[in-house]
Amino acid sequence: MRKRRAKKRVLLPDPKFNDQLVTRFVNNLMWDGKKSTAFKIFYDALEIVENKKGDEEEKSSLEIWKDALSNVMPQVEVRSRRVGGATFQIPMPIRPDRKVSMAMKWLISYSRKRNEKTMAQKLAAEVLAAAKEEGAAVKKRVDVHKMAEANKAFSHFRF
Numbered sequence: 001m002r003k004r005r006a007k008k009r010v011l012l013p014d015p016k017f018n019d020q021l022v023t024r025f026v027n028n029l030m031w032d033g034k035k036s037t038a039f040k041i042f043y044d045a046l047e048i049v050e051n052k053k054g055d056e057e058e059k060s061s062l063e064i065w066k067d068a069l070s071n072v073m074p075q076v077e078v079r080s081r082r083v084g085g086a087t088f089q090i091p092m093p094i095r096p097d098r099k100v101s102m103a104m105k106w107l108i109s110y111s112r113k114r115n116e117k118t119m120a121q122k123l124a125a126e127v128l129a130a131a132k133e134e135g136a137a138v139k140k141r142v143d144v145h146k147m148a149e150a151n152k153a154f155s156h157f158r159f
Contacts, residue, residue, distance in 0.1 A: 016043060017062050021069075021100075028104045029123075044120035049127055068130035072103040072137045076148040083157055090157050091148035103137075110136035 014022040022042065030038035049061040059067075078089040094102070111119070111126040113136070129135025 048124035
């Protein structure tokens with residue numbers, strides 16, 4: 001290996017909640033380096049969540065977002081491996097940082113595919129759905145787990 005592994009950059013916590021996870025999410029949400037726009041979308045989405053969540057919960061919108069994120073997080077995934085001319089899908093546990101980034105990417109991409117008017121509304125709707133264990137992002141996690149479960153027989157081929 002000529003090149004060293006890239007160093008993990010330290011993220012600055014976001015201005016409103018003072019949370020690094022939020023910054024990481026906003027960095028994934030951002031397009032064309034427009035971070036302030038991405039922050040505005042995220043904070044607007046949390047406002048909408050705050051208004052829509054109903055009065056029976058005492059959770060803040062940030063906690064609802066974190067719940068949604070953990071509901072979308074996969075535990076295992078399948079990876080392709082060639083063994084004797086055949087390609088097997090082998091279930092593998094996922095590293096913690098990869099779990100988080102997969103959950104974020106799924107939440108954002110399925111938010112973008114929704115039918116609401118603004119991105120903030122789309123994101124808020126997907127977050128609320130994911131917090132209730134429904135929605136497209138949670139379905140994606142369930143599908144990934146199903147794939148791993150179906151290919152459990154090949155887990156002895158682990159790398």
